[in-house]
Amino acid sequence: MRLYASATVAEVLDRLLADPAVAEAVVADRTLPARAADMRPFPDWLDAGLRSGLEGRGVTGLYSHQAEAIEALRGGRDVCIVTPTASGKSLCYDLPVLQAVAEDASTRALYLFPTKALGQDQLAGFHELADAAGIEVAAAIYDGDTPAPVRQTVRAAGQVVVTNPDMLHAAILPHHTKWFQLFEQLRYVVVDEAHTYRGVFGSHVANVLRRLLRLCAHYGSAPRIITCSATIGNPGQLAETLTGRAPVLVDRNGAPAGEKRVLILNPPVVDARLGVRASAYGLVERAAVTFLRADRQTIVFGRSRTSVELLLTRLREALREGRGPVGRVRGYRGGYLPSERRAIEHGLRSGDVLGVVSTNALELGIDIGRLDAAVLAGYPGSIAATWQQIGRAGRRRELSAAVLVATSGPVDQYVATHPDVLFEASPEEARLDPENLHVLLAHLRAAAFELPFEPGERFGAAPADDLLAFLGEDGHVRQAADGRWYWASENFPASEISLRVASPGNVLIIDTGGDRPRVVGEVDLFSAPTLVHEGAIYLHESRQYHVDRLDWDERKAYVRPVDVDHFTQAELAVTLKPLEAFASDAVPGGERVHGEVMVSSLATIYKKLRLESLENLGWGRIHLPELELHTTAYWVAVDPAAVAGWRRDELDVALVGAGRALQTVASVLLMSDPRDLGLVSQVRSPHAERPVVYLYDGVPGGVGLAARLFERHAELVAGARDLVADCPCDAGCPACTGPRLESGGEGKRLASRLLALLSGARADIAGAPAA
Amino acid sequence: MTHELARVSSSVPGMDRDPTLLARRLERLRALDRRLVTAAELPPPARRTAAGADPGARAAHLAAGLGGTVEEGSGGPVVVVERATPLPMTLDGLARLPYPVDMERPLVYLDTETTGLGSAAGTLAFLVGIGRWDGASFCVRQLVLPDHADEPALLAALEAEIPADACLVTYNGRAFDWPLLVARYRLHRRPPPVTAGHLDLLPIARQLWRHRLPDARLASVEAGVAGVRRHGDLPGALIPERYFAWLRTGRAALLADVLAHNREDVVSLGRLLGEMSERLADPERRRSAHPGDVASLARVFQRDGRQDEALACYAEALAAWDEREPAPTRLDRDTLAAEAARLLSRTGRHAEAEAAWRALADRGGSTAVWAWIALAKHREHRARDSAGAMEAALRALRIVERRRAVGIPLRAAERDLARRLARLHRRARARRLT
Numbered sequence A: 001m002r003l004y005a006s007a008t009v010a011e012v013l014d015r016l017l018a019d020p021a022v023a024e025a026v027v028a029d030r031t032l033p034a035r036a037a038d039m040r041p042f043p044d045w046l047d048a049g050l051r052s053g054l055e056g057r058g059v060t061g062l063y064s065h066q067a068e069a070i071e072a073l074r075g076g077r078d079v080c081i082v083t084p085t086a087s088g089k090s091l092c093y094d095l096p097v098l099q100a101v102a103e104d105a106s107t108r109a110l111y112l113f114p115t116k117a118l119g120q121d122q123l124a125g126f127h128e129l130a131d132a133a134g135i136e137v138a139a140a141i142y143d144g145d146t147p148a149p150v151r152q153t154v155r156a157a158g159q160v161v162v163t164n165p166d167m168l169h170a171a172i173l174p175h176h177t178k179w180f181q182l183f184e185q186l187r188y189v190v191v192d193e194a195h196t197y198r199g200v201f202g203s204h205v206a207n208v209l210r211r212l213l214r215l216c217a218h219y220g221s222a223p224r225i226i227t228c229s230a231t232i233g234n235p236g237q238l239a240e241t242l243t244g245r246a247p248v249l250v251d252r253n254g255a256p257a258g259e260k261r262v263l264i265l266n267p268p269v270v271d272a273r274l275g276v277r278a279s280a281y282g283l284v285e286r287a288a289v290t291f292l293r294a295d296r297q298t299i300v301f302g303r304s305r306t307s308v309e310l311l312l313t314r315l316r317e318a319l320r321e322g323r324g325p326v327g328r329v330r331g332y333r334g335g336y337l338p339s340e341r342r343a344i345e346h347g348l349r350s351g352d353v354l355g356v357v358s359t360n361a362l363e364l365g366i367d368i369g370r371l372d373a374a375v376l377a378g379y380p381g382s383i384a385a386t387w388q389q390i391g392r393a394g395r396r397r398e399l400s401a402a403v404l405v406a407t408s409g410p411v412d413q414y415v416a417t418h419p420d421v422l423f424e425a426s427p428e429e430a431r432l433d434p435e436n437l438h439v440l441l442a443h444l445r446a447a448a449f450e451l452p453f454e455p456g457e458r459f460g461a462a463p464a465d466d467l468l469a470f471l472g473e474d475g476h477v478r479q480a481a482d483g484r485w486y487w488a489s490e491n492f493p494a495s496e497i498s499l500r501v502a503s504p505g506n507v508l509i510i511d512t513g514g515d516r517p518r519v520v521g522e523v524d525l526f527s528a529p530t531l532v533h534e535g536a537i538y539l540h541e542s543r544q545y546h547v548d549r550l551d552w553d554e555r556k557a558y559v560r561p562v563d564v565d566h567f568t569q570a571e572l573a574v575t576l577k578p579l580e581a582f583a584s585d586a587v588p589g590g591e592r593v594h595g596e597v598m599v600s601s602l603a604t605i606y607k608k609l610r611l612e613s614l615e616n617l618g619w620g621r622i623h624l625p626e627l628e629l630h631t632t633a634y635w636v637a638v639d640p641a642a643v644a645g646w647r648r649d650e651l652d653v654a655l656v657g658a659g660r661a662l663q664t665v666a667s668v669l670l671m672s673d674p675r676d677l678g679l680v681s682q683v684r685s686p687h688a689e690r691p692v693v694y695l696y697d698g699v700p701g702g703v704g705l706a707a708r709l710f711e712r713h714a715e716l717v718a719g720a721r722d723l724v725a726d727c728p729c730d731a732g733c734p735a736c737t738g739p740r741l742e743s744g745g746e747g748k749r750l751a752s753r754l755l756a757l758l759s760g761a762r763a764d765i766a767g768a769p770a771a
Numbered sequence B: 001m002t003h004e005l006a007r008v009s010s011s012v013p014g015m016d017r018d019p020t021l022l023a024r025r026l027e028r029l030r031a032l033d034r035r036l037v038t039a040a041e042l043p044p045p046a047r048r049t050a051a052g053a054d055p056g057a058r059a060a061h062l063a064a065g066l067g068g069t070v071e072e073g074s075g076g077p078v079v080v081v082e083r084a085t086p087l088p089m090t091l092d093g094l095a096r097l098p099y100p101v102d103m104e105r106p107l108v109y110l111d112t113e114t115t116g117l118g119s120a121a122g123t124l125a126f127l128v129g130i131g132r133w134d135g136a137s138f139c140v141r142q143l144v145l146p147d148h149a150d151e152p153a154l155l156a157a158l159e160a161e162i163p164a165d166a167c168l169v170t171y172n173g174r175a176f177d178w179p180l181l182v183a184r185y186r187l188h189r190r191p192p193p194v195t196a197g198h199l200d201l202l203p204i205a206r207q208l209w210r211h212r213l214p215d216a217r218l219a220s221v222e223a224g225v226a227g228v229r230r231h232g233d234l235p236g237a238l239i240p241e242r243y244f245a246w247l248r249t250g251r252a253a254l255l256a257d258v259l260a261h262n263r264e265d266v267v268s269l270g271r272l273l274g275e276m277s278e279r280l281a282d283p284e285r286r287r288s289a290h291p292g293d294v295a296s297l298a299r300v301f302q303r304d305g306r307q308d309e310a311l312a313c314y315a316e317a318l319a320a321w322d323e324r325e326p327a328p329t330r331l332d333r334d335t336l337a338a339e340a341a342r343l344l345s346r347t348g349r350h351a352e353a354e355a356a357w358r359a360l361a362d363r364g365g366s367t368a369v370w371a372w373i374a375l376a377k378h379r380e381h382r383a384r385d386s387a388g389a390m391e392a393a394l395r396a397l398r399i400v401e402r403r404r405a406v407g408i409p410l411r412a413a414e415r416d417l418a419r420r421l422a423r424l425h426r427r428a429r430a431r432r433l434t
């Protein structure tokens, strides 16, 4: 029974590290110091009701970041607030909004959250504060679930409207005349969880905000924008790209925090030659069970629904063996009913729930209070997401702990062998490209529908006339005699855009497993051949679906839920043609280029691979037409003289191996899914007549990944070189240059040689290359 | 931070909209798009015609083509086309009908033609037809938008057509035309015109005439009610494209059909109101009206709480069906008679109600079940005639049982009778005991 005696986090950590299996796996053990609160008094101008309301809730002052944010807003500036989880971020916008409502009841505010659940969570908090302050304010959610009669009330009288970008885009902006009271009086726009607005989604959202601000200007309002982001590498730039305006950056957190110890564990190598490691689950279970037995509130993050269920079962079994607190450990993931989720969140805050196993569904700002320990089963894919998950553990005063257990995947192994990436490097940058021509043109159509364009009027970076003239060729937009550009079509352009995917012609995914067919999601056309071909295992919200049939002409994939221990990986025969170089530059061993390319891809076969071990379980053919992707790419053209003595087949293997390593490092650097970047290598490019490795943006027009890779070429090559050199395998493995069988055992050696050549002198890595 | 941004955008020309680079990228996109969209789906490219360049010339050209005039307003030109149609009808009876029309106020008949459905911001009304009576003719004044740019002028001209005490008369205007116009005023940041009332004829037409019409489209209603058939009427679905084609080509003739269609619609509003007034308002004239229409009107009166008039209409409709032309089905006739009998009971005319129920009961059929039940109720509670009540209930029961035997059970009536007969038996037993 002593096993379950309550213990402090420090004692649990000692206990854990006394276990040889754990101790041997530690690749990093860092302690983050405690931080005292940095408090400021309430400002003089604060409404008396608000002040007493806050004091009544035990809040006697503001944290420094809250004070900075509200003063900047008071001064008429936009702000971008960067704060970790649970640092009182909501007050940074709730307070100025309530103050404005108290001063002038006609004030309106718009809150944008990426998901419905977050909107509900935040609205509840807002109402509590408003009630405590005795301020009457009509705040309501406006989303797809809002009933029609309520919608009308919200439009006419909602002072604070809580919605999401999709709803703003499709239901509010095109119908702005019904929302004129909102647009006339809009004082604040809150863009929370802004770090989620990256990639295609972010590129769309930036254009939705352009449309919003355009309408505000039309109705005579000039709202301040409050952007909130988790810690990422470029929060201010993200906010500026998203909103088109430079905010005051508030990134010094004034909330107190206790000391935190972070461990990174890498499971032991079981086959050194093949570079195969033990599963992460064993260590995750050991760590989590040790905390739970000591009565320490713990959250375990799995990467998929399957792994959450697996971990939950293992933890419960382990606890049951010793009659542990089995019933107090719960699962939490997409697919659970909202009421179940609310109950678990509440249980976590009250302490009734001791442990929770979750997908990243809990990564976003849902309030679950502060826990003692976080255990991460696998690297979450980005430094920023890692810190968000780690941030779930963290008491105000006492010590907390976080344990990251690496899987055998390439990105995980890169982090495990380079833990400084996590602690020293700045987190990834969120990339988006509102100027993506495909995205831009789609929103320009929607914007012209909403309001005619003045001649010379800017939309984003530049005047829109050339683009409008281009749209005019199809007759949907026309320039009238007054020079303005008018929408001239029966079409409803907003309905042709889905913010979460890249291009029109999406393939709908239809679940036929239930009582009646149900659309569970969509994928863009260019991803469809590899993601939803017949026989594919498609993952949606951490759930596995088997694709029974793909109706290509109808753009529909028929799936049913399954629970299997494998995933599928499609192979593409890809040809790439460079169309235009936007920028190029001499680098050691060749040239780096950023430009526009046409990628033709034909899905050929798919493999079934076992989860975790990546063991090959079989394969099948894919019969689908070839697709063309018009996008941006970054490429490295190797100087033929530098590889003069190489055999053609050697060069081929070297380019593929180096390309894989570059792709892995690129996805670490850019906070992107490795799938977002396509890889093509050509031993003798028909265009440049040289060996070339291309990394191309996987969505039409790109989201700015290629441009950023072009800038960070030196870092990328150095990172790839380290990745290959530091990998414990002897001749290449899936974690570095690809499986050794593909390269005849030469992959690692040849890729290293090529990467060394491209690195030039060591001195070049840190600074800009000497052009 | 800003320094960082500047560096990014200057070093990556693809991020900028360098005009020559943009032109090349658009050219490639054009090539790509043209392959995805077949030529047939593309409208012909915009062409600047002689009429297109100068706004004044464009409006004049349109006015000439449509036989109208150009009215110059502060916000640009509007083309106005006026036509009078002989329509010798009066609305004198309208005030007697259960509809919210104040005959002291000016009635403004209004119908729009638009560039699409719904009232989202990209749809506009390019034609507003306004009708009013002028003696024995009905005058339609159509405001036509020569170009997108002239919309403020059209809205200003429309304001002048709608006095503040006006009552609008439309067809589906509450849900469509008026919200769309309000949206246009909002978009141009002008207050929408104030009106004192709005009579939407769509729900009225549904109430009065649905029973004998295939659908509730204005042209169908007009044909069915007033016998006016349109020739060569332009289908509504083609109207937006006609307007876009005018904008592209400057051919005014494209809009001639649209104006004719709109004019017909506005005249129809007057004609329908006239039909209502002349055929249904006056009790004498009503005798020659379609009995089904009179039956519908009875229900409208009843809903409006005007029970005497409702009863009169019920009686007229039933009489017409019984004497002049038979009802479409026997059930229609008996259902109406049952509604009338129910209203008689509710308004305390018990003797008349009893007679009405008795007549219905004698006709047999499924309605007779309820008639017998109603008689049982009346005898039990009002006439205090338990034996008579029992007899009526048993008569009802007999029909119900026959129905059940042929496989058409009348469950609600069965439940009612079971309770009712049990109570009547109990009471009869109690009386025997005392």
Ligand SMILES: [Zn+2]
Pocket (backbone or CB within 6 Å): A275, A727, A728, A729, A730, A732, A733, A734, A735, A736, A737
């Ligand atoms: Zn390796």
